[in-house]
Amino acid sequence: MKPLNQKTEQITDSVIRRMTRISMECGAINLSQGFPDFDPPQCILDRLCEVVKEGPHQYSPTWGAYNYRAAVAKKVSMFMGIDLDPDKNVLGTVGSTEAMMATFMAIMNPGDKVVIFSPYFENYAAQSLFNDVEPIFVLLNPPAFTFDANVLEEAFKDPKTKAMLLCNPSNPSGRVFTKEELQTIADLAIKYDVIIVTDEVYEHIVFEPHQHTYIAALPGMWERTICCSSLSKTYSITGWRLGYIVANEELMNRCKKVHDFLTVCAPSPLQEAIVVGLEQPMSYYKELQAHYTHMKNIFTKGLKDIGFTFTEPEGSYFMMVDISEFANGRTDVEFCEELARKVGVAAVPGSSFFKEDINHLARFHFAKKDETLYEALNRLADIRKKM
Ligand SMILES: Cc1ncc(COP(=O)(O)O)c(C=O)c1O
Numbered sequence: 001m002k003p004l005n006q007k008t009e010q011i012t013d014s015v016i017r018r019m020t021r022i023s024m025e026c027g028a029i030n031l032s033q034g035f036p037d038f039d040p041p042q043c044i045l046d047r048l049c050e051v052v053k054e055g056p057h058q059y060s061p062t063w064g065a066y067n068y069r070a071a072v073a074k075k076v077s078m079f080m081g082i083d084l085d086p087d088k089n090v091l092g093t094v095g096s097t098e099a100m101m102a103t104f105m106a107i108m109n110p111g112d113k114v115v116i117f118s119p120y121f122e123n124y125a126a127q128s129l130f131n132d133v134e135p136i137f138v139l140l141n142p143p144a145f146t147f148d149a150n151v152l153e154e155a156f157k158d159p160k161t162k163a164m165l166l167c168n169p170s171n172p173s174g175r176v177f178t179k180e181e182l183q184t185i186a187d188l189a190i191k192y193d194v195i196i197v198t199d200e201v202y203e204h205i206v207f208e209p210h211q212h213t214y215i216a217a218l219p220g221m222w223e224r225t226i227c228c229s230s231l232s233k234t235y236s237i238t239g240w241r242l243g244y245i246v247a248n249e250e251l252m253n254r255c256k257k258v259h260d261f262l263t264v265c266a267p268s269p270l271q272e273a274i275v276v277g278l279e280q281p282m283s284y285y286k287e288l289q290a291h292y293t294h295m296k297n298i299f300t301k302g303l304k305d306i307g308f309t310f311t312e313p314e315g316s317y318f319m320m321v322d323i324s325e326f327a328n329g330r331t332d333v334e335f336c337e338e339l340a341r342k343v344g345v346a347a348v349p350g351s352s353f354f355k356e357d358i359n360h361l362a363r364f365h366f367a368k369k370d371e372t373l374y375e376a377l378n379r380l381a382d383i384r385k386k387m
Contacts, residue, residue: 007129014122015333015352022337023346029368029376032336032346034171034317036367040236041277041284048273060268062260064092064244068271071278072244076229078282079203080214080246082222088249091256092266095243096201097123099228099255100165102262103197103245104131106254107226108162114197115155115164117147119320119353121171121199136161137355142320143311145173149184156192163195169202169212169315172353172363176210176315186218195251196221201230201243202316204285205292210314216246226251233317234288235277240270292317295373299366302377317367320350324360326383332359335387342386344379 019032039045056065063069069086077084084090093099100123108114110132116124118137128135136155140147155161166185169176177185189196196215206212216225230243243266245255296313303310303321310321327335332349339362340346350361366373 010129011126016122016348019336019340019346019348022340026341026344028340028344028346029372029379030346031364031366031368031376032348034365034367035238036236037372038236038369041280043280044235044237044273044277047276048269051269051273056268056272058268060092060265060271062265063087063256064090064266065268065271067275068092068266068278069244071275072246075278076227076244076246080217080227082214082217084246089246089252091245091252091259092271093228093243093245093259094263094266095232095241096199096228096230097243098241098259098263099230099243099245100124100197100199101127101130102255102258103226103228104128104133105258105262107195107197107251108133111160112162113158113160115152115161115194117167117170118355119145119172119350119358120355121167122352124165124167133162134160135355139356140170140173140175142173142358142361143309143322145170145175145311145320147181152185153188156188156194161192161194163197164189165197165199166215167199168215169200169206171202171316172318172320172348172350174311174313174316174319176206176212179213182213182215183218186215186221189224190220194224196225198225198227198229200227201233203229204234204288205317206289206315207293207296207313208289212315222248226255231274231277234285235274237270237274237277240267240274242266242270242274292367295366295368295370298370298373299364299377302373303380306377306381306383308380318363318365320361320363321347322360323350323362326387327360328387332362336362338387339383343383345376 023030069090073084073086113134227246232238313319336349347362351359
């Protein structure tokens with residue numbers, strides 16, 4: 001056989017999915033891969049039952065069913081404060097994953113560079129590799145996970161830098177960037193003519209007093225921002241694979257071309273069923289925030305009581321926990337494997353998210369029912385005995 005694609009040779013198994021496999025093997029509570037163990041809102045499930053009988057069951061228009069795009073446009077306009085046209089500014093995608101891949105394929109040329117904060121969501125490295133794009137990683141320094149504006153400027157200054165991929169609220173760090181931090185990024189993007197590609201899948205999971213700012217809405221940024229987001233987290237439907245791109249018409253037209261040939265369309269019955277979710281009043285988002293705050297409070301209080309130190313999450317449903325006290329000479333990878341097998345709780349080794357040599361952290365997620373979180377904490381309380 002002739003050699004297969006060299007890039008796929010370089011990709012290794014996802015550490016997160018490996019931890020999920022280990023977790024299943026040994027019956028651990030899986031706080032590694034981030035998905036809720038509770039159901040989506042009942043009104044969405046009821047609507048799905050109706051759609052099963054009524055349809056649609058065939059392809060939707062490539063850009064997304066009109067009512068799906070109209071509902072996304074209305075909801076995003078309300079939060080972002082930009083008046084969106086469903087035909088010109090919204091593209092329905094197969095999750096944020098496709099949104100970001102289609103965006104990269106639409107705007108990047110081989111040899112271009114992209115600025116990415118480290119620690120980062122693992123998809124970003126793969127999507128850069130597949131597009132022959134070189135990432136320039138800029139450290140978010142733990143435990144506060146803040147960046148050095150001078151280091152960031154150096155990355156923007158590189159004439160090959162075409163874009164920055166900005167995850168906000170951020171997985172895995174739990175950071176929600178302040179308006180001032182985003183203004184720093186926006187100023188650099190304008191100064192060095194760089195496009196910002198956002199990943200805002202956790203836009204509605206933000207803990208008070210923190211607030212999510214859409215960088216696209218800062219002065220001069222609508223011209224140069226491609227917003228990628230998802231319904232996975234906002235409506236607890238990670239398996240439905242629904243997301244979207246929001247951008248100005250010029251950038252959007254490029255993304256549409258890729259999406260057309262990449263996936264044709266997102267699942268049409270699910271687009272139809274989620275419209276009722278997208279049309280929820282503001283109170284839905286307040287309740288979602290309250291629910292996630294409740295889960296975060298249970299988990300962080302429990303960890304504190306056991307004696308863990310960690311960075312308080314500002315948003316998303318992830319947190320980075322310092323494992324130094326419990327590692328006893330183990331690497332973070334060994335620590336997480338043993339934690340799953342001996343204590344019965346699965347987390348992700350922090351080093352898998354960092355470009356730098358940082359390996360004293362583990363990422364836990366807390367999008368779980370109260371009883372799941374309490375059981376995980378019960379098990380973690382034995383960590384000193386069992387490890
Ligand atoms: C930061 C981030 N972006 C994107 C995704 C994937 O989103 P989607 O389900 O919309 O493809 C995830 C899922 O965990 C994530 O954490």
